[in-house]
Amino acid sequence: MGWFYSIDIIEGWLPATIWALVAIAMVVLLVAQRKSLKRAGLQIGIGLLSGALGLLATWLVSNVFVVFGVSLGWPVIFAVAAGFALLGFAISAAVMTHTWRRVVAIVLIPLALLATTMRVNAIYGEYQTVGSLFDYSPYPHISTLNLSLNTISVKDWNEQVKVKSRNTSNIPKSGKLVHVDIPNTASGFQAREALVWLPPAAFAKHPPRLPVMVMLAGQPGSPTRFFTASDTVKILAEFANKHHGLAPIVVSPDQNTEATRNSLCANTTKWGNAETYLTQDVPDWITENLPVSTQADEWTIGGFSQGGTCSTQLAPNHPNIYGNVLAVDGEIAPTDGSVDHMVKEYFNGSKSAYERQVPRNAIVNNAPSHQLMILGAGERDAESVSNIKKIGDTAEKNGWTVFRFTVKNWGHDWHAVNAVFKVALPYLCERMGLGNANVDFPTDSKIRELA
Numbered sequence: 001m002g003w004f005y006s007i008d009i010i011e012g013w014l015p016a017t018i019w020a021l022v023a024i025a026m027v028v029l030l031v032a033q034r035k036s037l038k039r040a041g042l043q044i045g046i047g048l049l050s051g052a053l054g055l056l057a058t059w060l061v062s063n064v065f066v067v068f069g070v071s072l073g074w075p076v077i078f079a080v081a082a083g084f085a086l087l088g089f090a091i092s093a094a095v096m097t098h099t100w101r102r103v104v105a106i107v108l109i110p111l112a113l114l115a116t117t118m119r120v121n122a123i124y125g126e127y128q129t130v131g132s133l134f135d136y137s138p139y140p141h142i143s144t145l146n147l148s149l150n151t152i153s154v155k156d157w158n159e160q161v162k163v164k165s166r167n168t169s170n171i172p173k174s175g176k177l178v179h180v181d182i183p184n185t186a187s188g189f190q191a192r193e194a195l196v197w198l199p200p201a202a203f204a205k206h207p208p209r210l211p212v213m214v215m216l217a218g219q220p221g222s223p224t225r226f227f228t229a230s231d232t233v234k235i236l237a238e239f240a241n242k243h244h245g246l247a248p249i250v251v252s253p254d255q256n257t258e259a260t261r262n263s264l265c266a267n268t269t270k271w272g273n274a275e276t277y278l279t280q281d282v283p284d285w286i287t288e289n290l291p292v293s294t295q296a297d298e299w300t301i302g303g304f305s306q307g308g309t310c311s312t313q314l315a316p317n318h319p320n321i322y323g324n325v326l327a328v329d330g331e332i333a334p335t336d337g338s339v340d341h342m343v344k345e346y347f348n349g350s351k352s353a354y355e356r357q358v359p360r361n362a363i364v365n366n367a368p369s370h371q372l373m374i375l376g377a378g379e380r381d382a383e384s385v386s387n388i389k390k391i392g393d394t395a396e397k398n399g400w401t402v403f404r405f406t407v408k409n410w411g412h413d414w415h416a417v418n419a420v421f422k423v424a425l426p427y428l429c430e431r432m433g434l435g436n437a438n439v440d441f442p443t444d445s446k447i448r449e450l451a
Contacts, residue, residue: 002138005131010122018115022086025108029093032101043092050088055081069335070305073380073411075123083116125229125414132228135259142178142196142289150206151291154246154433157201157208161244171200171245174237177227182253182277182285187267189277191254195223196290197233200245207291211248211298211432214282214322216307218329220259226252226303231418239425246434248300249290253282255310264334265310266357268346278310279318295323298432302326302374304417309334312359312373312391316366324431326424328376328417329384332391333358360394368399372431375404376420379449380411389447396445403427404447419450 007014033040058080062072072080090112093105121127131138152160160168179193201208217226227233232250240247255274256263263274278301287294301311301322308330315322334357336342347353355361363369373395377384388404396402405423407416429435442448 005129005134005136005138007130008128009118009130009133010125010128015115015118015122018111018118022108022111022115025104025111026086026089028104029097029101029108032104033097039096043089043096046092047085047089051081051085054084057084069331070329070381070383070412073123073378073413075380075411076120079116079119079123083112083119086112086116123413125418126225128228132225135222135224137179137193137195137224139177139179139195142180145176145178145198145203147198147202147289147291148205148207149289149291151209152206154208154210157204157246158244167204167206168201168244170205171203173200175199175202175233175240175247177233180285182282184277184281185284186280187273187276189272189274189281190257191277192223192257194251194253194282195227196252197227197236197250198290199236199240199247199249201240201247202249202291204245208246209293210246210291211300211429211434212286212290212292213248213250213300213302213326213428214278214286215250215252215326216255216265216301216303216310217252218303218305218307219256219262221256221305221307222259223252223254226307229414230304230421232421235418235422235425239429243429243434246429248429248432248434249286249292251282251286253278255307262306262334262336264336264342264346264357265306265314266334266346266353269348270346275314275317278314279321283321293433296320297323300324300326300428300432302328303330304328304414305330305412306334309359312375313357313362315371315373316359316362316369316395317356319366319369319371322371324372324374324428326374326376326421326428328420329378329381329412330359330375330387330391331384332360332387359391363391363394363398363400370399370401371395372401372428373403374420374424374428375402376416376424376450377406378411378413378416379406379408381416384412385447392445392447402445403442404445405450406447407450423450 058077061067090108263271267273267275308327311327315325375388392402407419410416426439427441430439
């Protein structure tokens with residue numbers, strides 16, 4: 001089944017085929033009704049009206065009532081409106097035609113739904129392959145690897161590279177993704193399996209003490225999603241290829257227990273002790289099982305959307321663990337309903353317990369700090385752009401080093417994650433001891449636009 005799960009649903013033959021079938025069906029229906037232009041014109045009119053109503057409804061859901069917590073963005077709104085137009089045409093054709101023409105119209109209905117869904121998914125970049133729809137994880141378990149904890153410094157590693165020692169030459173050419181169950185010893189949190197990306201240097205007999213990135217997907221989502229929805233592995237591999245197999249070890253743990261749950265990344269009465277899991281169980285497992293540095297300056301926590309929110313609340317509350325933040329399209333505060341609802345359902349009525357989780361409050365409560373914060377947002381996600389300004393300003397006033405980016409032509413999506421991650425990784429690696437002094441990075445905290 002591997003070939004089936006690997007089928008690309010954003011680019012390639014499958015989406016192209018679906019759209020081609022939609023176009024062929026529409027042309028066939030219109031040509032077949034050339035002797036009844038009035039009927040065909042009526043179907044087109046119904047399609048256009050349906051598209052207009054779909055545009056209005058989607059805009060209201062997205063930008064007025066903000067049902068999903070963020071704006072869907074105009075590309076998605078227009079894509080959904082086009083889908084409504086196709087459906088309106090197809091349904092009206094199915095009602096007004098007969099024999100084989102009706103069959104074609106009926107077949108067009110699911111094709112239009114599928115094509116629209118694929119287009120919306122392509123805009124977000126959420127599901128890359130068929131396998132990602134089912135959270136398919138073909139990666140081996142970490143127990144199949146033979147990792148050594150007999151580490152050396154990065155400096156010694158680079159010296160060994162220069163003399164072409166056996167230790168540095170006998171490593172794989174590429175990194176590996178593996179899955180692992182991280183024990184919930186301290187928290188009791190019912191997390192799903194985590195995914196770990198290991199760079200080539202991690203497989204040496206005496207590996208260097210590598211920096212760590214703990215990266216969280218959004219909600220709904222999963223640990224697998226962080227890697228399968230983004231270009232993270234590709235970007236990390238490119239960095240490792242240029243730096244003697246060196247790159248951060250990237251761990252994507254589960255912060256929500258299920259795809260549709262929101263733990264708020266806090267210790268709550270509703271979903272359990274997510275904060276303890278992410279700040280005790282996960283770091284403990286990493287340091288006990290992987291060849292990593294234990295210095296907070298060499299640990300980064302980050303993520304997308306809800307995962308980004310988590311990182312901006314956890315890092316300031318736990319500066320002894322996470323010295324750096326890399327968050328894209330995060331919220332201004334952890335959110336699952338109103339504040340009153342969260343205080344009651346999650347924090348047993350304690351307003352102060354909730355307020356502690358608000359990123360700006362966490363920053364102020366633990367000030368001053370010399371941590372680093374890199375924030376990103378899709379340009380079309382106005383709320384996230386506002387959030388990175390507010391959170392970044394608060395962090396900067398309280399001693400943090402802050403860099404902020406907006407990504408041109410994208411919104412609340414994985415395309416924005418890719419752009420920010422690609423720019424931020426070399427700088428983070430330099431800060432965490434892997435890069436060189438020639439990284440082209442801003443010298444101030446102005447919000448910069450990425451193409």
